Amino acid sequence: MEIKNVSIIGLGALGILYGHHLSKKIPKENLRIIADKGRIEKYRSEGIYCNGELCDFQYVTPDESVEPADLIIFAVKYSGLDNAIKGAENHVGDNTIFLSTLNGISSEGEIGAYYGFDKLLYCVAQGMDAVKEKNQQTYDNFGILCFGEKEGIDTPKVEQLADFFKEVEMPFELDANMIRRQWGKFMLNVGVNQTVAVFESDYGEIQKDGKAREMMISAMREVMTLSKYEGIDLTEEDLQYWLDIVDTLSPRGKPSMRQDMEAKRKSELDLFAGTVVELGKKHGVGTPVNDQLYLRISEIERGF
Known part of the structure; x- marks a missing residue:
């Protein structure tokens, strides 16, 4: 299947980094930022900026009914992961792929335990130097996303995501030992x-x-x-x-x-x-x- 709809939950430095990049590569209606009502009001009133450029995001609350996402990117802090997992429920379909950019070595286990490991790819975000201060995010190095199955890279999910990242010019690397x-x-x-x-x-x-x-x-x-x-x-x-x-x-x-x-x-x-x-x-x-x-x-x- 082709990846069309992308949902991102978490607008810290990495959420903004990937959201801003994807907003220039896919139609606005195909990219959704999941956030609670209070955060959305703040984002809309203050704006979110990436290297000085105002981000043009579509925001949705966790309780809104939407077309299932083909890809969900978790970009929250670890302390917010439990709420983020539950907050993404309305975006999950039969063929949704999950990708976590969180630090540490345990987020995939928690996401997989909730939604099923068959939907999950393991990921490491590396090489970026993004800094977020209030509503301003800046970076010099975009970095790369390294991903694969827990063991191996020769699966339809990996091929599907790699094809999408090539299409949207997202820097990535495959790793058979994630x-x-x-x-x-x-x-x-x-x-x-x-x-x-x-x-x-x-x-x-x-x-x-x-x-x-x-x-x-x-x-x-x-x-x-x-x-x-x-x-x-x-x-x-x-x-x-x-x-x-x-x-x-x-x-x-x-x-x-x-x-x-x-x-x-x-x-x-x-x-x-x-x-x-x-x-x-x-x-x-x-x-x-x-x-x-x-x-x-x-x-x-x-x-x-």
Whole structure:
């Protein structure tokens, strides 16, 4: 089947990034942004801007009846995933494909448990440096979406989405081992997001030698160690791959956790250091760097 109707739930940095791009490639009536009534009123009154350009979106509330979506993109924070899953119900049809751009290694499991894993493709969003401040989103690097089945890429769903992304000129890459890719991105997030948040800095701070970069790499190495106990076995080569991606980002850019700190809102700390610490306890492995990061960021958040 051909992908025609696309629904996006979540208008953070990534939701705006993909929504704005798709709004230029497909008819307005075929792209829907799912949001509650209050958010929609705010979006319409204040506008949503991507690199200074006003986004022309069609908004629908979760309770509106619509034609089923061929593709649903989840682009919320992890704390909003449960509501987003339920909020997408009216957009789900027999042939709907789900794609999650969330951080971490667990969103696909939750979406699949609710709607069925047969509708799901595993995904990692990487290489983008989008920053959202109020209603303004900016970026230098668009990045790519990496996707595939949990294992393999030779399925009709993968072919269907790849054909659509080619048609709409969405940068993508297929990966036959998406669980490993997700663990690699998780390793990156654990190091980058938390370190930049603690140092109250930007990507430029971790792109140069110094205490921040050392902390970032040490936090990532703890994930690398734990991955071996989880059957993933990330290597030094994987570490270098993700460090090379960090070094391509705009030095002025900031990861989502740093943006949360600036906005004085609760971050995805439990998704990053929280997960690492729990896995460390599970396997009897020390995680001193992530222990420290968890304590320091928790202290910052208590001050909000």
